[in-house]
Amino acid sequence: MTHSMSRRALLAAGAAATLTAAASPALARIVQEAPERAAVLDAMKRAARFMVEEAAVGGGYVWNVLPDFSRRWGELEANPTMIWVQPPGTATMGHLFLDAYHATGDEYYYEAAKSAADALVRGQHAAGGWNYVIDTAGEESLKQWYATVGANAWRLEEFQHYYGNATFDDAGTAEASQLLLRVYLEKKDRKYRAPLDKAIAFVLDSQYANGGWPQRYPFVENGGLHGHADYTPYITFNDDVAGENLEFLIYAYHGLAERGRGNARILDAINRGMDIFVKTQQPQPQPAWGLQHFPDTLKPAGARTIEPQAFATHATGTNIRSMMGFYRLTGDRKYLARLPEALDWLDQVKTPQNLLAPGRTHPTFILEGSNTPVYIHRMGSNIANGHYYADENPNNLIIHYGSFRNIDTAALRREYETLSATTPEEATRHSPLKARPGSLNLPKYFTLQDVDVWDMSTDARRVAPATPGRAAQLISSLNARGYWPTPLTTTSNPYRGPSPREVTGGEFQTTRVGDLWDTSPYNTDFPVEAVSTQAFIRNMGELIETLSG
Numbered sequence: 035m036t037h038s039m040s041r042r043a044l045l046a047a048g049a050a051a052t053l054t055a056a057a058s059p060a061l062a063r064i065v066q067e068a069p070e071r072a073a074v075l076d077a078m079k080r081a082a083r084f085m086v087e088e089a090a091v092g093g094g095y096v097w098n099v100l101p102d103f104s105r106r107w108g109e110l111e112a113n114p115t116m117i118w119v120q121p122p123g124t125a126t127m128g129h130l131f132l133d134a135y136h137a138t139g140d141e142y143y144y145e146a147a148k149s150a151a152d153a154l155v156r157g158q159h160a161a162g163g164w165n166y167v168i169d170t171a172g173e174e175s176l177k178q179w180y181a182t183v184g185a186n187a188w189r190l191e192e193f194q195h196y197y198g199n200a201t202f203d204d205a206g207t208a209e210a211s212q213l214l215l216r217v218y219l220e221k222k223d224r225k226y227r228a229p230l231d232k233a234i235a236f237v238l239d240s241q242y243a244n245g246g247w248p249q250r251y252p253f254v255e256n257g258g259l260h261g262h263a264d265y266t267p268y269i270t271f272n273d274d275v276a277g278e279n280l281e282f283l284i285y286a287y288h289g290l291a292e293r294g295r296g297n298a299r300i301l302d303a304i305n306r307g308m309d310i311f312v313k314t315q316q317p318q319p320q321p322a323w324g325l326q327h328f329p330d331t332l333k334p335a336g337a338r339t340i341e342p343q344a345f346a347t348h349a350t351g352t353n354i355r356s357m358m359g360f361y362r363l364t365g366d367r368k369y370l371a372r373l374p375e376a377l378d379w380l381d382q383v384k385t386p387q388n389l390l391a392p393g394r395t396h397p398t399f400i401l402e403g404s405n406t407p408v409y410i411h412r413m414g415s416n417i418a419n420g421h422y423y424a425d426e427n428p429n430n431l432i433i434h435y436g437s438f439r440n441i442d443t444a445a446l447r448r449e450y451e452t453l454s455a456t457t458p459e460e461a462t463r464h465s466p467l468k469a470r471p472g473s474l475n476l477p478k479y480f481t482l483q484d485v486d487v488w489d490m491s492t493d494a495r496r497v498a499p500a501t502p503g504r505a506a507q508l509i510s511s512l513n514a515r516g517y518w519p520t521p522l523t524t525t526s527n528p529y530r531g532p533s534p535r536e537v538t539g540g541e542f543q544t545t546r547v548g549d550l551w552d553t554s555p556y557n558t559d560f561p562v563e564a565v566s567t568q569a570f571i572r573n574m575g576e577l578i579e580t581l582s583g
Contacts, residue, residue, distance in 0.1 A: 075140075113169065120167075133578055166204065286300055
Protein backbone atom coordinates (compact mmCIF):
# COMPACT_ATOMS: atom_id res chain seq x y z
CA MET A 35 0.00 0.00 0.00
CA THR A 36 2.96 2.25 0.31
CA HIS A 37 4.57 4.04 -2.56
CA SER A 38 7.72 1.95 -2.72
CA MET A 39 9.43 1.13 -5.98
CA SER A 40 8.25 -2.36 -6.89
CA ARG A 41 10.32 -4.33 -9.38
CA ARG A 42 7.57 -3.68 -11.94
CA ALA A 43 7.65 0.07 -11.34
CA LEU A 44 11.43 0.02 -11.29
CA LEU A 45 11.59 -1.56 -14.73
CA ALA A 46 8.84 0.63 -16.15
CA ALA A 47 10.64 3.78 -15.10
CA GLY A 48 13.07 5.56 -17.35
CA ALA A 49 16.77 4.90 -17.15
CA ALA A 50 18.14 5.98 -13.80
CA ALA A 51 19.80 9.36 -13.84
CA THR A 52 23.32 9.73 -12.56
CA LEU A 53 25.10 12.88 -11.63
CA THR A 54 27.82 12.16 -14.17
CA ALA A 55 25.54 10.95 -16.95
CA ALA A 56 24.34 14.38 -17.95
CA ALA A 57 25.11 15.50 -21.45
CA SER A 58 28.64 16.62 -20.63
CA PRO A 59 31.12 17.27 -23.46
CA ALA A 60 33.20 14.30 -22.32
CA LEU A 61 30.31 11.86 -22.54
CA ALA A 62 29.09 13.42 -25.77
CA ARG A 63 32.40 12.47 -27.36
CA ILE A 64 32.08 8.78 -26.45
CA VAL A 65 32.39 6.76 -29.61
CA GLN A 66 29.09 5.03 -30.40
CA GLU A 67 30.66 1.61 -30.68
CA ALA A 68 30.15 -1.41 -28.50
CA PRO A 69 32.68 -1.51 -25.65
CA GLU A 70 34.96 -4.51 -25.46
CA ARG A 71 33.40 -7.37 -23.49
CA ALA A 72 36.27 -7.16 -21.01
CA ALA A 73 35.47 -3.52 -20.30
CA VAL A 74 31.82 -4.36 -19.63
CA LEU A 75 32.76 -7.24 -17.35
CA ASP A 76 35.23 -5.06 -15.46
CA ALA A 77 32.68 -2.30 -14.89
CA MET A 78 30.08 -4.79 -13.71
CA LYS A 79 32.50 -6.40 -11.29
CA ARG A 80 33.69 -3.07 -9.87
CA ALA A 81 30.10 -1.93 -9.33
CA ALA A 82 29.12 -5.25 -7.76
CA ARG A 83 32.13 -5.28 -5.45
CA PHE A 84 31.24 -1.86 -4.09
CA MET A 85 27.67 -2.90 -3.35
CA VAL A 86 28.57 -6.31 -1.89
CA GLU A 87 31.68 -5.35 0.05
CA GLU A 88 30.89 -1.77 1.12
CA ALA A 89 27.19 -0.93 0.85
CA ALA A 90 25.66 -4.21 2.06
CA VAL A 91 24.75 -4.92 5.67
CA GLY A 92 25.03 -8.64 6.34
CA GLY A 93 24.28 -9.34 2.68
CA GLY A 94 21.23 -7.05 2.62
CA TYR A 95 20.49 -3.62 1.21
CA VAL A 96 18.41 -0.50 1.65
CA TRP A 97 17.39 1.76 -1.26
CA ASN A 98 19.70 4.75 -0.94
CA VAL A 99 22.78 5.60 1.13
CA LEU A 100 25.00 8.63 1.32
CA PRO A 101 28.53 7.94 0.03
CA ASP A 102 29.95 8.18 3.57
CA PHE A 103 27.14 5.87 4.84
CA SER A 104 26.11 8.47 7.43
CA ARG A 105 22.46 8.22 6.41
CA ARG A 106 20.50 5.39 4.82
CA TRP A 107 16.96 5.10 3.51
CA GLY A 108 14.48 2.50 2.47
CA GLU A 109 10.96 3.85 2.35
CA LEU A 110 11.89 5.67 5.56
CA GLU A 111 15.26 6.53 7.04
CA ALA A 112 16.87 3.32 8.27
CA ASN A 113 19.13 2.51 11.17
CA PRO A 114 22.67 1.43 10.23
CA THR A 115 21.75 -2.16 11.11
CA MET A 116 18.61 -2.32 8.94
CA ILE A 117 18.00 -3.78 5.49
CA TRP A 118 14.92 -3.41 3.30
CA VAL A 119 12.79 -6.23 1.89
CA GLN A 120 10.51 -4.08 -0.28
CA PRO A 121 11.76 -3.68 -3.87
CA PRO A 122 14.25 -2.44 -4.90
CA GLY A 123 15.88 -3.73 -1.73
CA THR A 124 17.56 -6.95 -0.72
CA ALA A 125 15.55 -9.46 -2.77
CA THR A 126 15.66 -7.37 -5.95
CA MET A 127 19.42 -7.03 -5.55
CA GLY A 128 19.62 -10.82 -5.22
CA HIS A 129 17.64 -11.22 -8.44
CA LEU A 130 20.04 -8.85 -10.21
CA PHE A 131 23.06 -10.82 -9.01
CA LEU A 132 21.54 -14.07 -10.28
CA ASP A 133 20.90 -12.37 -13.62
CA ALA A 134 24.54 -11.27 -13.72
CA TYR A 135 25.59 -14.83 -12.96
CA HIS A 136 23.47 -16.13 -15.83
CA ALA A 137 25.00 -13.55 -18.18
CA THR A 138 28.63 -14.07 -17.16
CA GLY A 139 29.01 -17.43 -15.44
CA ASP A 140 31.07 -15.62 -12.79
CA GLU A 141 30.62 -17.37 -9.43
CA TYR A 142 31.09 -14.04 -7.63
CA TYR A 143 27.58 -13.04 -8.63
CA TYR A 144 26.12 -16.36 -7.53
CA GLU A 145 27.74 -15.92 -4.13
CA ALA A 146 26.38 -12.36 -3.94
CA ALA A 147 22.88 -13.66 -4.70
CA LYS A 148 23.30 -16.28 -1.98
CA SER A 149 24.39 -13.59 0.49
CA ALA A 150 21.21 -11.63 -0.24
CA ALA A 151 19.15 -14.80 0.15
CA ASP A 152 20.93 -15.61 3.42
CA ALA A 153 20.11 -12.14 4.75
CA LEU A 154 16.45 -12.73 3.92
CA VAL A 155 16.46 -16.18 5.53
CA ARG A 156 17.85 -14.71 8.76
CA GLY A 157 15.01 -12.16 8.76
CA GLN A 158 12.25 -14.55 7.69
CA HIS A 159 9.26 -14.58 10.03
CA ALA A 160 8.62 -17.88 11.78
CA ALA A 161 5.42 -18.25 9.76
CA GLY A 162 7.42 -18.00 6.52
CA GLY A 163 6.84 -14.47 5.19
CA TRP A 164 8.63 -11.13 5.60
CA ASN A 165 8.02 -7.71 7.06
CA TYR A 166 8.95 -4.59 5.08
CA VAL A 167 12.29 -4.39 6.88
CA ILE A 168 14.79 -6.54 8.76
CA ASP A 169 16.92 -5.22 11.60
CA THR A 170 20.09 -7.25 11.88
CA ALA A 171 20.47 -5.98 15.46
CA GLY A 172 17.35 -7.87 16.53
CA GLU A 173 13.69 -7.36 17.31
CA GLU A 174 14.13 -4.92 20.19
CA SER A 175 16.13 -2.60 17.95
CA LEU A 176 13.41 -2.85 15.30
CA LYS A 177 10.68 -2.09 17.85
CA GLN A 178 12.60 1.01 18.91
CA TRP A 179 12.79 2.16 15.30
CA TYR A 180 9.04 1.67 14.91
CA ALA A 181 8.43 3.65 18.11
CA THR A 182 10.50 6.58 16.86
CA VAL A 183 11.04 6.95 13.12
CA GLY A 184 8.03 4.85 12.12
CA ALA A 185 5.62 6.30 14.66
CA ASN A 186 6.28 9.84 13.45
CA ALA A 187 5.95 9.20 9.70
CA TRP A 188 2.63 10.99 9.31
CA ARG A 189 1.70 9.75 5.84
CA LEU A 190 3.04 6.19 6.16
CA GLU A 191 0.48 4.62 8.44
CA GLU A 192 1.75 1.08 7.89
CA PHE A 193 4.94 1.98 9.76
CA GLN A 194 3.19 3.58 12.74
CA HIS A 195 2.52 0.26 14.47
CA TYR A 196 4.81 -2.71 15.03
CA TYR A 197 2.72 -5.76 14.16
CA GLY A 198 5.45 -8.35 14.60
CA ASN A 199 4.13 -10.42 11.70
CA ALA A 200 4.72 -10.54 7.93
CA THR A 201 3.11 -8.69 5.05
CA PHE A 202 2.16 -9.25 1.42
CA ASP A 203 2.16 -5.49 0.83
CA ASP A 204 4.44 -3.98 -1.80
CA ALA A 205 5.54 -7.39 -3.11
CA GLY A 206 8.21 -7.80 -0.44
CA THR A 207 7.24 -11.35 0.54
CA ALA A 208 6.65 -12.29 -3.12
CA GLU A 209 10.01 -10.86 -4.22
CA ALA A 210 11.86 -12.64 -1.41
CA SER A 211 10.04 -15.92 -2.03
CA GLN A 212 10.85 -15.83 -5.73
CA LEU A 213 14.51 -15.21 -4.94
CA LEU A 214 14.66 -18.23 -2.63
CA LEU A 215 13.03 -20.32 -5.36
CA ARG A 216 15.56 -19.14 -7.95
CA VAL A 217 18.56 -19.61 -5.68
CA TYR A 218 17.42 -23.11 -4.72
CA LEU A 219 16.75 -24.17 -8.31
CA GLU A 220 20.08 -22.78 -9.52
CA LYS A 221 22.19 -25.53 -7.88
CA LYS A 222 19.67 -27.33 -5.67
CA ASP A 223 21.53 -26.20 -2.54
CA ARG A 224 19.58 -27.93 0.23
CA LYS A 225 20.16 -25.12 2.73
CA TYR A 226 17.54 -23.07 0.86
CA ARG A 227 14.89 -25.76 0.62
CA ALA A 228 13.55 -25.44 4.18
CA PRO A 229 13.14 -21.62 4.08
CA LEU A 230 11.65 -21.94 0.59
CA ASP A 231 9.12 -24.48 1.83
CA LYS A 232 8.31 -22.12 4.71
CA ALA A 233 7.67 -19.31 2.22
CA ILE A 234 5.34 -21.52 0.19
CA ALA A 235 3.55 -22.63 3.36
CA PHE A 236 3.10 -18.98 4.34
CA VAL A 237 1.28 -18.21 1.11
CA LEU A 238 -0.85 -21.35 1.40
CA ASP A 239 -1.63 -21.09 5.12
CA SER A 240 -2.58 -17.41 4.97
CA GLN A 241 -5.08 -17.88 2.16
CA TYR A 242 -8.73 -17.81 3.17
CA ALA A 243 -10.90 -20.78 2.20
CA ASN A 244 -12.67 -18.49 -0.28
CA GLY A 245 -9.35 -17.83 -2.03
CA GLY A 246 -8.50 -14.33 -0.83
CA TRP A 247 -5.31 -13.24 0.87
CA PRO A 248 -5.02 -10.80 3.78
CA GLN A 249 -2.51 -7.99 3.79
CA ARG A 250 -0.66 -9.26 6.88
CA TYR A 251 -0.38 -12.66 8.54
CA PRO A 252 -0.48 -14.21 11.14
CA PHE A 253 -3.27 -12.07 12.52
CA VAL A 254 -2.64 -9.98 15.63
CA GLU A 255 -4.79 -8.37 18.27
CA ASN A 256 -5.15 -4.61 18.70
CA GLY A 257 -3.85 -3.82 15.22
CA GLY A 258 -6.18 -0.90 14.60
CA LEU A 259 -4.95 2.69 14.37
CA HIS A 260 -6.48 6.15 14.79
CA GLY A 261 -9.81 4.77 15.95
CA HIS A 262 -10.18 2.47 12.97
CA ALA A 263 -10.48 -1.32 12.97
CA ASP A 264 -7.45 -3.38 11.96
CA TYR A 265 -7.70 -3.67 8.18
CA THR A 266 -4.74 -6.02 7.71
CA PRO A 267 -6.84 -9.23 7.88
CA TYR A 268 -9.12 -8.03 5.06
CA ILE A 269 -8.92 -9.61 1.62
CA THR A 270 -6.49 -7.36 -0.22
CA PHE A 271 -6.26 -6.46 -3.91
CA ASN A 272 -4.23 -3.31 -3.30
CA ASP A 273 -0.70 -3.45 -4.77
CA ASP A 274 -1.68 -6.65 -6.61
CA VAL A 275 -1.32 -8.85 -3.52
CA ALA A 276 -3.27 -11.70 -5.13
CA GLY A 277 -1.48 -11.37 -8.46
CA GLU A 278 1.97 -11.47 -6.84
CA ASN A 279 1.04 -14.58 -4.84
CA LEU A 280 -0.40 -16.32 -7.88
CA GLU A 281 2.76 -15.60 -9.87
CA PHE A 282 4.97 -17.08 -7.18
CA LEU A 283 2.77 -20.16 -6.83
CA ILE A 284 2.80 -20.80 -10.59
CA TYR A 285 6.60 -20.55 -10.59
CA ALA A 286 6.73 -23.01 -7.68
CA TYR A 287 4.20 -25.31 -9.37
CA HIS A 288 6.65 -25.83 -12.22
CA GLY A 289 9.94 -25.38 -10.40
CA LEU A 290 9.09 -27.87 -7.66
CA ALA A 291 7.02 -30.38 -9.60
CA GLU A 292 8.49 -33.21 -7.52
CA ARG A 293 6.35 -32.07 -4.56
CA GLY A 294 3.60 -34.49 -5.64
CA ARG A 295 0.60 -34.01 -3.35
CA GLY A 296 2.14 -30.75 -2.20
CA ASN A 297 2.01 -29.53 -5.78
CA ALA A 298 -1.68 -30.43 -5.91
CA ARG A 299 -2.20 -28.11 -2.94
CA ILE A 300 -0.41 -25.34 -4.83
CA LEU A 301 -2.67 -25.83 -7.85
CA ASP A 302 -5.76 -25.72 -5.63
CA ALA A 303 -4.55 -22.45 -4.08
CA ILE A 304 -3.96 -20.99 -7.54
CA ASN A 305 -7.49 -21.83 -8.65
CA ARG A 306 -9.06 -20.44 -5.48
CA GLY A 307 -6.85 -17.35 -5.73
CA MET A 308 -8.27 -16.62 -9.16
CA ASP A 309 -11.85 -17.40 -8.12
CA ILE A 310 -11.86 -14.75 -5.36
CA PHE A 311 -11.89 -12.12 -8.11
CA VAL A 312 -15.20 -13.53 -9.35
CA LYS A 313 -16.66 -13.80 -5.85
CA THR A 314 -15.78 -10.25 -4.80
CA GLN A 315 -17.11 -8.48 -7.89
CA GLN A 316 -20.19 -6.78 -6.51
CA PRO A 317 -23.70 -7.08 -7.96
CA GLN A 318 -25.42 -4.46 -10.06
CA PRO A 319 -25.68 -1.51 -10.01
CA GLN A 320 -22.03 -1.30 -8.84
CA PRO A 321 -20.26 -4.37 -10.31
CA ALA A 322 -16.83 -3.24 -9.14
CA TRP A 323 -14.15 -3.94 -6.53
CA GLY A 324 -12.56 -2.15 -3.59
CA LEU A 325 -8.93 -2.16 -2.53
CA GLN A 326 -9.92 -4.48 0.32
CA HIS A 327 -12.98 -6.64 1.00
CA PHE A 328 -14.37 -8.04 4.23
CA PRO A 329 -13.53 -11.78 4.39
CA ASP A 330 -17.05 -12.76 5.48
CA THR A 331 -19.45 -10.53 3.52
CA LEU A 332 -17.02 -9.91 0.62
CA LYS A 333 -18.17 -6.26 0.59
CA PRO A 334 -15.64 -3.46 0.03
CA ALA A 335 -13.79 -2.43 3.19
CA GLY A 336 -11.74 0.56 4.25
CA ALA A 337 -8.06 0.38 5.16
CA ARG A 338 -5.74 3.22 6.09
CA THR A 339 -7.29 6.57 6.92
CA ILE A 340 -6.50 7.67 3.35
CA GLU A 341 -8.49 4.70 2.02
CA PRO A 342 -12.21 4.98 2.88
CA GLN A 343 -14.72 2.18 2.63
CA ALA A 344 -15.52 2.56 -1.05
CA PHE A 345 -15.08 1.14 -4.51
CA ALA A 346 -11.70 1.85 -6.11
CA THR A 347 -11.64 2.58 -9.82
CA HIS A 348 -7.98 1.66 -10.28
CA ALA A 349 -8.41 -1.63 -8.42
CA THR A 350 -11.40 -2.34 -10.65
CA GLY A 351 -9.34 -1.67 -13.77
CA THR A 352 -6.50 -3.86 -12.50
CA ASN A 353 -8.87 -6.70 -11.62
CA ILE A 354 -10.46 -6.55 -15.06
CA ARG A 355 -7.05 -7.03 -16.63
CA SER A 356 -6.20 -9.81 -14.14
CA MET A 357 -9.37 -11.72 -14.96
CA MET A 358 -8.62 -11.56 -18.67
CA GLY A 359 -5.29 -13.13 -17.78
CA PHE A 360 -7.09 -15.84 -15.82
CA TYR A 361 -9.08 -16.73 -18.94
CA ARG A 362 -5.79 -17.12 -20.81
CA LEU A 363 -4.51 -19.34 -18.00
CA THR A 364 -7.59 -21.56 -17.68
CA GLY A 365 -9.93 -21.14 -20.65
CA ASP A 366 -12.81 -20.73 -18.18
CA ARG A 367 -15.22 -18.08 -19.42
CA LYS A 368 -16.47 -17.34 -15.91
CA TYR A 369 -13.57 -14.90 -15.66
CA LEU A 370 -14.92 -12.94 -18.63
CA ALA A 371 -18.63 -13.23 -17.90
CA ARG A 372 -19.19 -10.00 -15.97
CA LEU A 373 -16.33 -7.85 -17.22
CA PRO A 374 -18.60 -5.81 -19.53
CA GLU A 375 -20.58 -4.80 -16.42
CA ALA A 376 -17.43 -3.56 -14.72
CA LEU A 377 -16.34 -1.67 -17.84
CA ASP A 378 -19.77 -0.03 -18.14
CA TRP A 379 -19.55 1.00 -14.49
CA LEU A 380 -16.15 2.59 -15.03
CA ASP A 381 -17.66 4.60 -17.87
CA GLN A 382 -20.47 5.71 -15.56
CA VAL A 383 -18.13 7.06 -12.87
CA LYS A 384 -15.66 8.93 -15.06
CA THR A 385 -14.23 12.22 -13.82
CA PRO A 386 -16.78 15.04 -14.21
CA GLN A 387 -16.09 17.28 -17.18
CA ASN A 388 -15.20 20.27 -15.01
CA LEU A 389 -12.47 18.28 -13.23
CA LEU A 390 -10.91 16.60 -16.26
CA ALA A 391 -7.14 16.93 -16.64
CA PRO A 392 -4.37 14.74 -18.05
CA GLY A 393 -4.10 11.56 -15.97
CA ARG A 394 -7.44 12.18 -14.25
CA THR A 395 -9.91 9.97 -16.09
CA HIS A 396 -11.55 8.65 -12.93
CA PRO A 397 -11.90 9.61 -9.26
CA THR A 398 -10.09 7.03 -7.13
CA PHE A 399 -12.89 6.32 -4.64
CA ILE A 400 -16.62 5.88 -5.32
CA LEU A 401 -19.00 5.47 -2.40
CA GLU A 402 -20.99 2.31 -2.13
CA GLY A 403 -24.67 2.84 -2.88
CA SER A 404 -24.43 6.23 -4.56
CA ASN A 405 -21.60 6.37 -7.12
CA THR A 406 -20.52 9.56 -5.39
CA PRO A 407 -16.79 10.30 -5.68
CA VAL A 408 -14.89 11.26 -2.53
CA TYR A 409 -11.48 12.89 -2.28
CA ILE A 410 -8.70 12.71 0.31
CA HIS A 411 -7.53 15.64 2.45
CA ARG A 412 -5.62 16.23 5.64
CA MET A 413 -5.33 18.87 8.33
CA GLY A 414 -2.76 19.56 11.04
CA SER A 415 1.03 19.46 10.87
CA ASN A 416 2.13 16.02 12.15
CA ILE A 417 0.97 12.63 13.38
CA ALA A 418 0.08 13.92 16.85
CA ASN A 419 -2.23 16.78 15.84
CA GLY A 420 -3.20 15.96 12.25
CA HIS A 421 -5.63 13.62 10.57
CA TYR A 422 -6.84 12.54 7.14
CA TYR A 423 -10.42 12.67 5.94
CA ALA A 424 -12.51 12.08 2.82
CA ASP A 425 -15.29 14.30 1.47
CA GLU A 426 -16.83 15.44 -1.81
CA ASN A 427 -14.58 18.50 -2.18
CA PRO A 428 -12.14 17.96 -5.11
CA ASN A 429 -9.89 20.86 -4.09
CA ASN A 430 -6.84 21.10 -1.77
CA LEU A 431 -6.07 17.40 -2.15
CA ILE A 432 -3.13 15.57 -0.67
CA ILE A 433 -0.45 14.96 -3.29
CA HIS A 434 1.12 11.77 -1.94
CA TYR A 435 -1.97 9.67 -2.63
CA GLY A 436 -3.92 10.25 -5.81
CA SER A 437 -7.60 11.15 -5.58
CA PHE A 438 -7.76 10.64 -9.36
CA ARG A 439 -6.56 7.80 -11.59
CA ASN A 440 -5.80 7.25 -15.26
CA ILE A 441 -7.70 4.21 -16.59
CA ASP A 442 -7.87 3.47 -20.31
CA THR A 443 -11.27 1.83 -20.39
CA ALA A 444 -11.37 1.87 -24.20
CA ALA A 445 -8.18 -0.22 -24.33
CA LEU A 446 -9.53 -2.61 -21.70
CA ARG A 447 -12.74 -2.99 -23.68
CA ARG A 448 -10.84 -3.72 -26.90
CA GLU A 449 -8.75 -6.32 -25.11
CA TYR A 450 -11.87 -7.90 -23.66
CA GLU A 451 -13.63 -8.04 -27.03
CA THR A 452 -10.61 -9.66 -28.68
CA LEU A 453 -10.26 -12.21 -25.90
CA SER A 454 -13.99 -12.92 -25.75
CA ALA A 455 -13.90 -13.87 -29.43
CA THR A 456 -11.03 -16.28 -28.76
CA THR A 457 -11.79 -19.94 -28.11
CA PRO A 458 -10.59 -21.43 -24.81
CA GLU A 459 -8.23 -23.71 -26.71
CA GLU A 460 -6.64 -20.82 -28.55
CA ALA A 461 -6.54 -18.57 -25.48
CA THR A 462 -4.72 -21.17 -23.36
CA ARG A 463 -2.27 -22.32 -26.04
CA HIS A 464 0.74 -21.08 -24.04
CA SER A 465 -0.76 -21.29 -20.55
CA PRO A 466 1.64 -22.53 -17.86
CA LEU A 467 -1.35 -24.11 -16.11
CA LYS A 468 -2.04 -26.26 -19.18
CA ALA A 469 1.58 -27.39 -19.43
CA ARG A 470 2.79 -30.52 -17.64
CA PRO A 471 4.13 -29.58 -14.17
CA GLY A 472 7.88 -29.21 -14.34
CA SER A 473 7.94 -28.81 -18.13
CA LEU A 474 8.60 -25.06 -17.92
CA ASN A 475 11.62 -23.32 -16.46
CA LEU A 476 11.72 -20.00 -14.67
CA PRO A 477 12.69 -17.03 -16.84
CA LYS A 478 16.45 -16.74 -17.25
CA TYR A 479 16.46 -13.08 -16.21
CA PHE A 480 14.19 -11.38 -13.68
CA THR A 481 15.39 -7.75 -13.71
CA LEU A 482 15.74 -6.91 -17.40
CA GLN A 483 12.02 -6.40 -17.92
CA ASP A 484 8.73 -6.85 -16.08
CA VAL A 485 8.70 -10.65 -16.07
CA ASP A 486 5.65 -12.76 -15.36
CA VAL A 487 4.52 -16.36 -15.79
CA TRP A 488 4.16 -15.94 -19.55
CA ASP A 489 7.94 -15.50 -19.76
CA MET A 490 8.68 -18.98 -18.42
CA SER A 491 11.25 -20.94 -20.45
CA THR A 492 12.43 -17.71 -22.12
CA ASP A 493 15.33 -15.33 -21.55
CA ALA A 494 12.87 -12.52 -20.64
CA ARG A 495 15.11 -9.90 -22.18
CA ARG A 496 14.18 -6.34 -23.05
CA VAL A 497 12.37 -5.61 -26.28
CA ALA A 498 14.68 -2.63 -26.83
CA PRO A 499 18.13 -3.50 -25.44
CA ALA A 500 20.70 -0.92 -24.45
CA THR A 501 22.58 0.77 -27.26
CA PRO A 502 26.37 0.47 -27.51
CA GLY A 503 26.64 4.17 -26.73
CA ARG A 504 24.63 3.74 -23.55
CA ALA A 505 26.91 0.92 -22.39
CA ALA A 506 29.98 3.07 -23.00
CA GLN A 507 28.32 5.89 -21.10
CA LEU A 508 27.65 3.64 -18.12
CA ILE A 509 31.24 2.43 -18.04
CA SER A 510 32.50 6.00 -18.20
CA SER A 511 30.17 7.28 -15.48
CA LEU A 512 31.09 4.60 -12.90
CA ASN A 513 33.27 6.49 -10.43
CA ALA A 514 36.59 5.50 -8.91
CA ARG A 515 34.98 3.96 -5.82
CA GLY A 516 32.81 1.73 -7.97
CA TYR A 517 29.31 3.24 -7.83
CA TRP A 518 27.16 5.34 -10.12
CA PRO A 519 26.66 8.73 -8.41
CA THR A 520 22.91 9.33 -8.31
CA PRO A 521 21.00 12.43 -7.21
CA LEU A 522 19.04 11.78 -4.03
CA THR A 523 15.81 13.48 -5.03
CA THR A 524 13.97 12.50 -1.84
CA THR A 525 15.04 12.98 1.74
CA SER A 526 13.47 13.11 5.20
CA ASN A 527 13.67 14.92 8.50
CA PRO A 528 15.81 13.06 11.03
CA TYR A 529 13.89 11.84 14.07
CA ARG A 530 13.96 14.61 16.69
CA GLY A 531 11.54 13.29 19.30
CA PRO A 532 7.80 12.75 19.69
CA SER A 533 5.65 15.01 17.51
CA PRO A 534 4.09 17.91 19.47
CA ARG A 535 0.33 18.20 19.83
CA GLU A 536 0.48 21.88 19.00
CA VAL A 537 -0.01 22.60 15.30
CA THR A 538 3.08 24.12 13.72
CA GLY A 539 2.53 27.13 11.51
CA GLY A 540 2.68 26.47 7.80
CA GLU A 541 0.69 24.86 5.00
CA PHE A 542 0.78 21.07 5.11
CA GLN A 543 -2.50 20.11 3.43
CA THR A 544 -0.91 19.50 0.06
CA THR A 545 2.70 18.68 0.93
CA ARG A 546 4.47 15.33 1.17
CA VAL A 547 5.80 16.13 4.62
CA GLY A 548 4.43 17.97 7.64
CA ASP A 549 6.47 19.91 10.16
CA LEU A 550 10.02 19.15 11.29
CA TRP A 551 8.86 16.25 13.47
CA ASP A 552 7.37 14.38 10.49
CA THR A 553 9.80 11.66 9.35
CA SER A 554 7.97 10.98 6.07
CA PRO A 555 10.09 11.21 2.90
CA TYR A 556 9.65 14.23 0.64
CA ASN A 557 11.03 15.58 -2.62
CA THR A 558 13.91 17.96 -2.18
CA ASP A 559 14.96 20.90 -4.34
CA PHE A 560 18.57 20.33 -3.29
CA PRO A 561 19.51 16.73 -4.19
CA VAL A 562 22.83 15.44 -2.96
CA GLU A 563 24.90 12.58 -4.28
CA ALA A 564 23.85 9.11 -3.20
CA VAL A 565 24.36 5.42 -3.89
CA SER A 566 21.13 3.96 -5.25
CA THR A 567 20.09 0.31 -5.57
CA GLN A 568 17.58 1.37 -8.22
CA ALA A 569 20.33 2.95 -10.33
CA PHE A 570 22.61 -0.05 -9.76
CA ILE A 571 19.95 -2.56 -10.82
CA ARG A 572 18.98 -0.65 -13.95
CA ASN A 573 22.54 0.09 -15.02
CA MET A 574 23.73 -3.46 -14.41
CA GLY A 575 20.75 -4.68 -16.40
CA GLU A 576 21.75 -2.55 -19.35
CA LEU A 577 25.30 -3.93 -19.21
CA ILE A 578 23.90 -7.48 -19.00
CA GLU A 579 21.92 -6.76 -22.17
CA THR A 580 25.14 -5.62 -23.83
CA LEU A 581 26.76 -8.96 -23.00
CA SER A 582 23.74 -10.92 -24.18
CA GLY A 583 23.33 -9.02 -27.43
